[in-house]
Amino acid sequence: MANGRRVHSTEWVDPSDVRIYKARVHAIADSEDSVFASYDCQHGENCILMIDKSTMRVSSEIGRMPGNSSKNMVPTKLTYVSDMGILLGSSVTSGAFGFSGYIRLWDPRTGNVVWETNEPGSGRSSRFGDSFADVGVDLDELLLFKICSKSGDLAVADMRKLSDDPWVYLKEKNPSMRNVGGNNGDNFVIHCYRKQVFIGREGELEVWSRVEGNENEGIASEEMYRRNYVDKVTDSERGVIKKLEGGWDRLFVTREDVEGIEVWQSSYNSGVVAVL
Template identity: 30%
Template sequence: MPPFSCSTPSNGLHPAKMDSNVVTINVGGQIFQTTKQTLALAGPKSILSAAAKSQLAHLGEHFVDRDPELFSVILSLLRTGNLPSKAKAFDLQDVISESQFYGVESLLVNSVSNPSQFDAFNLQKSLVLPLNGRDAPSAIAATPFGSLHVAHGSKITSFDWSLGRKKTILTQFTAVDSLLPVSPAVAAAGATDFSGLQILDLENGAVRETLNWENVTRSGSTVQAIGSSGEHLFVSFESGRRNSNSILVYDLQSLSPVTEIGHNEIFGADLDSAIPATKLKWIPSYNLLMASGSHGGPSGVSGNIRFWDIRTGSIVWEVKDKVDCFADVAVSDNLSAMFKIGVNSGEVFYMDLRNLDDDKSWVCLGDRRKMLNGKKEGVGCKIESHGNQVFCTKKGDIELWSEVLISSQKKSNDSLGERVFRKNLMGRMKDTGGAKITNLAFGGNKMFVTRKDQQSIEVWQSSVRGF
């Protein structure tokens, strides 16, 4: 029997007298009535949309042999765009299977894992995802709606948006240092000890393509960092002999090279040129690429942060950081600010980006007295921005920084005014602490955390209607 069958009315009414906008569906013996407009929200490929169209020719009752209680959840999702509270009574995987049958999984994803539902002040550790093997995660990458890819040892494990299904593939890498989703089933992966960037088919465990940088010495080119915009893929390469580096820009769809920026050939003791970019971040509002990298030597740690205009291949703005150089740096497009965590002090600093022409300096949000203590309290700390907040790891804890808006504060570029940021500790007392945090990633309404020597991923999530 097809998913839907149609029977003629048995109530004595002539079909012409029935409301042609109302669709009657019998699911497992239970009658549901809704409108063609509601069913059309399922999309043209859904069998529900097909039922609405067939009503034009058959003003009867459609029958589908499925669970009526689960269908009521799907119908509520169509009507409101959200899952009803009664969805909590069902296993999420059952709801997912039903949404796939009716062809509305994309609506379910949007309802359960919509990024707009991310509430930084309401995050709670809700789940721990175990990994196969003995290797701790070396890199993690999340997609906008909450699916996750984790590199651990020579393997990459992918979790779907519901985190209920996972798949593991074996790669040619000993360990992956850089990982970036290109699409739900494709990822770019690279390592600092393996030549070339690999584009991986995560469904079949195959290498689709390998991207290499042809440097002057014709030695292998290792990957130091990966980034992307809506149109481009950015890759920071360093030659195998470590005497040259460059950032290559590729078309994200075709993976064909577009341009090369920041090509450095190193001669003598030119330390600035010797620093490859180890973090790449696209800033949409400015149409600029942020590239940062640091280098440790006898005199301490020094680094540079450059903002590149990829259309012209020129540096628009540059910061050379030597005094309490950054252990990690993040750019917030929403806040129009750049943040770092000092390698010596372990404190958070910010720099306003609303007027790049100004001579800027770092503003310390913590204790400036720690800047020169030489203890290197920030080594290994991570800092990331997501939405309107900034997250900074401090050993096993996470600090949450947000801007306090003052009513008298002027926001125009002519008079920027003073900005105030406030620190909060992240999570409930029972969720905080533990081994040193090694990675942070954000996707959908979730934050993902990995810790040193642990073969698992923590999932921190805001409370969501339905599940």
Template identity: 35%
Template sequence: MINKGPHGRTVSFATKNPHSSASFDSKYQVEFLLIHLFSDRTSSPPMSNNPIITLNIGGTLFHTTQRTLSATGPTSPLASLPLPSPSSPPPFFDRDPDLFSHLLSFLRSGFPPPSSLLPSLLAEAEFFSFPPPLLLKLSLPLHFNPFSLSPSLSLPLNGREHISSVSISPSSSVLSVARGCKVTTFTPSLLHKSTVLTPLPFIDTVLPLSPSLAAAGAKDFPGLHLVNLLETSPAKVLHWSPHPSQENSSTVLAIGYSPNLLFSSFESCRRNSSAILAFDLEKFEPVLEIGRKEIFAAEIDTAIPSTKLSWINNLGLLMAAGSHAGPAGFSGYVKFFDTRSNRLAYEIQEKNSDCFADVAVSDSLLSVFKIGVSSGDVYMADLRKIQSFDNWVFIGEGGRRSGDMKRKEGLGCKIECYEKNVFVSREGEVEMWSEAAMAEGEERVMKRNFMGRWKEGEEKKKITHLAFGGNRMILARKGEMCLEVWQS
């Protein structure tokens, strides 16, 4: 029997008695030929288009392909190795072959290596100039185990200025620290750092956007400054003006980030108007004005600016929160904006004696959490039921704290969400809230675990900043010129 195969090839099959013993061999030969001829040939290109490269890493030879090494990006020396030649020895790199074997396995499979090797592998990846997306994939939170977090090292900071902001880039795992007018940046391995001066006399908030760029702002000085972290070139300054006739003198209270947009909360120099401005991440041109507020008569609450911005990727919403302490006590709001339609999707008003001292949103848990400024209790609101929101749900064990609500137990406490966990700082300690496994349909239950408990008599200074990225928790303490790094 003669059939036409792909590419005009002729295939002949001999027909035999199906009851004969040779028919099985013939059957499998036919199946093999059909699979071979009708498979997608483009998925397995000839090896001539993907030559084998041999490398000498610390005296150990490694064999891989040019395509595997090209995944390291155009800036890596591994991607530009010459083709093998019989007359030339393999290129030599004076590095650890055991670590390189894990990097090579990561390049081949895409699966992250063991978490215990992560710091050393990040250092190796930086040596070979891996691009930021690859470094981020290498340090993804797959390694993060909150129950095994422990202090691992301290990062000293030069100078006398106290730490005013700590942030980790969501796109490159770069750590940035603001102190006075300076921004200090650590690479993902934490082995290398650089410090640049900014035009701002003092920085209140900083957010690294990439290994070479950070956004910085201040409450008392105008403009959102884009700081070049690698060069001494002047920073680009982004402004918002409430009215065209007014000069660009609005200050920055918060910075946020989504995969496509940079958000900044501005307040006018007269403190009578505020808005959130969204900039595109390519040219940093303003594309959207969100939640503009103006003071009307004596209604000060109508113009409370947003002091915290968080992007909820699973819902495509921007959370903006702000609070104010006045003669009548604390008041504030938590709003959720749909940036596609530029409309307010949901809003939670805080006009009670236990307004939030700090608030954070969890993309993984689809919930927003707050610390009561008076009680110090932790509360939760489920974003899946936000349209029928009635009141915050107390998630503490036992009952709410009793006592004098004027003591402001939650003042100065910090709350941050990372993965499926909520972290709360109280003075010098950290507590973690995690979701308990419940049957389907039952109410969500959060359980508390204590971290950083110290020996009796040992004092730890108050925690002022919390930041998370990869398998790390970063702490800053009041009056200390260093960062604590906790790793899992």
């Protein structure tokens, strides 16, 4: 009530108002002086808010979208690429017609999109119909990775040379290590850490490492990386991998419907320790 009159709420949002009400946070990234957080609201609108670390106040808004289609859904992954001064966001959704999503790069200073790709439908992918299921960023090498939802293949793109179709699909020379189908795109997870690419396929945990002698070669090499398994068969039977995160010389793994966290430590005799 206000001055004896009932005030009715409305779903309308002022485009000039950077605040978002009744919102959920989906992803967070940070730079030296700012924090980036992607939000979506009950009415479907979403955006990324840039928060100043010194004042803890919103300094700007990036990429407000209606969220009614796969191309406009809230970013579920955010990464700030400090060497390039850009913010990378991605979103993937799946349904009866397969996977779809986008990868988008913003300039936080202007809020403008500097590069983007949409799968399927953008016409930029040489593998139409094999949309990505997850995306990862190697901040050390400035490389962008995606894993395909149908084939399970891993592709890489140089972030300094992005084009309409920048992807190079990596090939494994060892026949025993090659993919046998894509399993299920719902259960692919990518995480880049210390110049390596870790992938969870269902319950299996694998790593792609740079091949010695290819450090200075061009990005167009299909054999730049070599694939290997991190775990054993008994480890892969614990459950579907849902989240990967690296820290120091350890890799942290969570699995679907499994309590606790697995901690993998890098060593010649690597193993897993369950942390409850």
